[in-house]
Each structure stands twice: as structure tokens, then as C-alpha cells.
Amino acid sequence: MPYLRVRIATHATTVTAAQVASTLTDLAVNKLGKNAAAAAVDVHFSAPSDWFIGGQALAPDQSSFFIEIKLTAGTNTRDEKAAFIKAAYQAMSKLLPHVATTSYIVLQDVGADSWGYGGETQEFRYIHG
Template sequence: MPYLKLAYASPAAVATADLAATLTGLTVDLLGKKRELTVVAIEPLPVSGWFVGGAALEAGESGAVLEIRITEGTNTKAQKAAFIRAAFDALATALPRLNPASYVTLHEPPADAWGYSGKTQEYRFIRSQIL
């Protein structure tokens, strides 16, 4: 049940539906998450409001921050590293001249601290166990 939030600034038009589909695919393929529970929110920001090191982006440059939430302990370090590499590459493909100070961050809340449809991931895990 991952949630991805992408904030970006780009001087060019971005095919956000295609980018959302790409990020969803990477989440499914590299992190083993369920496609039907993967949510992607994309927020375009003005280039004039994006700064790196206190300086505005150079002409024609883009910037991005992608945050993803996945349940703590459900993925290995290798899986997370592969996702970060692939997600950055996807952003670099979609956004012209992506500034290297563009980030992909995985947040891992504990299973008892988040959920969907009003039930925590911890509840779902316990409920799935044969006791």
C-alpha cells in the first residue's frame, strides 16, 4: 500500500499520467507492492520557486523530490537501493536537465502507524495469520 508523492519544477510540459504509470510500475516490480493499492500524487511547482543551495535553477533545468511510504521492514536494502536508482533515472528521463540535487526518499512507518480503509497494516497482518 505504497503512497508516492512527487513534487517537481520543470521548464517543459511533463506527461504526468505517464510518469505516474512509470513510478507505479517500478513500485510493483522492484518493491513487490500491489498495483491496485499504489497511490501516486504529483505536484508541479513553478521553476521560479525551486532553489538548490540557495540559488535558482539554471535556465532549462528541472528539480524534483519523490517521497514514498512503505511499511517498515517489508523490503530489503538492495530492493530499496534499486528502487531509488530506477526512480531517479525515470525522473531524469521525464524532466529535462534534472538537477543532481533531486531526491528519492523512502519513509517506512511502522505497521501499527498507518493503513488504508480504516485498518492498520498491523491489523491486516495479524488477521492474515492462522492462530
């Protein structure tokens, strides 16, 4: 696992959902030790005029993003999470033009008994090897 939900506000037409998904999957593997085959990434684009920071819409040439990643609780250290946040911000800043500093990355720890895929919880997978 993980599951990544990505919201992006940009005018750039050269950035694709596939590029974003590939970039973030690679970072989840390299920074968090996750299995690429089990990583799901959901990417949505918005117009800068529909994205607000401090009550003001982004400028037409500005970009911003929100990345939410759900992880199995206890599988990553603080340092690994910090490294992912730093690398993800840097990677998104390379993909998107004029990224607002107020772009967020949220890592959520979910109990192993509270989520899973393929009809099995992460806790079941751990117990049964």
C-alpha cells in the first residue's frame, strides 16, 4: 500500500496525471519503502481560479497542490516521512510552474486493522505473512 490522493491547481497543460502518479509512486517506494504494485494514486486537476490561498485565488500563472497519502500506522519513521514530504514538494515544484509555498502534503497513519485491499486488512496480511 499506500493510497495517494492528489489535487493540483495549474494552468500547465504539459503535466499529465500519469507523470504525477509515476513520480509519487517512485517516491513512496524510495522514501517510504512501499510496494509499487500496491500503490494507488488518484490525481485531479483544478483551475487556478478555483484554488484559494488566504482567501485569494491563485494567479493564472501560479500552481499549487495537496497530496494526501494513507499509510499503515507504524510502518514509517518520522525521518522517512519528513524525507518524503521534502522530496515530494521538490518533485512537484519541478513538474509544475510557480508552485505556491502553501502547497500541502499530509501523511495519515491508519491502523492496520482499519484498512486493506483485496478483501484483507493489512493486519491480516502481517499476521499471515
